[in-house]
Amino acid sequence: MFTLYGDKVSGNCLKVKWVADHLGLAYRWVDVDVVAGEAKSPDYLARFPMGQVPALELADGRRLAQSNAMMLYLAAGTTLVPAEPFAHAQMLQWLFWEQYSHEPAIAVRRFQKFYLGKPDEAIDPALMTKGRAALDLMEGHLSGHDWFVGDGLTCADVALVAYTRVAHEGGFDLVEWPAVRGWVGRVEQALAIR
C-alpha cells in the first residue's frame, strides 16, 4: 500500500491515479489543494522539496516526485512500459517532450484561463502558439499511428492525454486536430475514464 498526494484538477496527478487504477493497485489518496498553496507548505516541502504534486510515498517512507517518473515506477513490468529497448526509448522521448513542450503550454494556458479566469488578452500569446504547435506535432504522428508507441496503450499515451483531453478548457478546440481527437477517445476508453 502506497500513498499518492495529488489534486484532481491537475492532469499530472490524474496520470498517476489512472495508471494505479488501470493496474488495480491499492493506494491511499491524499488531497493537496494546489491553488490554495498546500504544495508549498513547510510540512509538504519538508517531505517533498520539489514542492509539486503529484508525489508518492511508499509504505517504508521512501518518496518520489515527478508524475512521469511515478507512472513508470508503478507500471514497470507491464505493457504500459515497453520492454524492447528502442520502443522504451520512444516512450521516454514522448514523456520528456510532454513535460517540455506540451504541458508548459497547454496545461499552463488552461490553468490561467479556466482556473484563474484570466481573459485571453491577459494570457501570454506564446502559450497559444506553443500549444498549437504541440497539437500539430501530435496530429502528424497520430495521422499514421493509433498510439504513440507500438500498437497499444503505453505511459506515453497516458501522459499526453492528461491535458490534451481538457485542452478546450485552455482554448484549444480539438475539432481542428481530428486524429488527436480520435486518439483521445481510444485512450479514454482504454483507461475507462470517459
Add this chain to the structure above:
Amino acid sequence: MFTLYGDKVSGNCLKVKWVADHLGLAYRWVDVDVVAGEAKSPDYLARFPMGQVPALELADGRRLAQSNAMMLYLAAGTTLVPAEPFAHAQMLQWLFWEQYSHEPAIAVRRFQKFYLGKPDEAIDPALMTKGRAALDLMEGHLSGHDWFVGDGLTCADVALVAYTRVAHEGGFDLVEWPAVRGWVGRVEQALAIR
C-alpha cells in the same frame, strides 16, 4: 555506428555526447547550428519533427529525439542507469525535474545573456528566481549526498551538470552554492570533461 546531430554550445547535446564518449561508443557527429535555425529547416524537420537538437539516427534509419531519452537509450545496461527499480525511478525523477524546472530557467537565461547578449534588465526576472530555486534544491540534496542517485555517477548527474557547470554564463555564481560546486567538479572528473 549511429549518428548524433547536435550543437556543441547546447548542454542538451553535450549530455548525449559525454555519455557516448564515456562509454566508448563509436558514432558520427553532425553539427547543427541552432542559432542559425538549422534545427527548423524543412530537411531537418522532415527527419526530426520536434525540431530540436540533439537527435539520434541509428544505422538502420530509426530516429530518436530528446536528450534524456537518448542518454538512457545509449547507457541502458551500464551503471549510468541504475537497474534497481526505486533507484531507477529516482534517476527519472531528477531527469524530468531537470527538463521542467532547471533547464527552462538556467539554460534559457544563459542563452539570452551569453549567446544573444541581452542586458540583464531585458531578461524576464522570473528566470533568475526559478534558476536560483533550482540551485537551492540541488544544494539541499548535495549537502547530504555526493551524487544525485546512489553512490556513483548516473545519467541524472550528467543531465544536471550540463547547464549547471556553465550557470555563471547565465548570471548564477556557484560560489553561493558550494555543495553544487563540489559536485560539478566530481562529475567533470568522472566524465573527464574538465
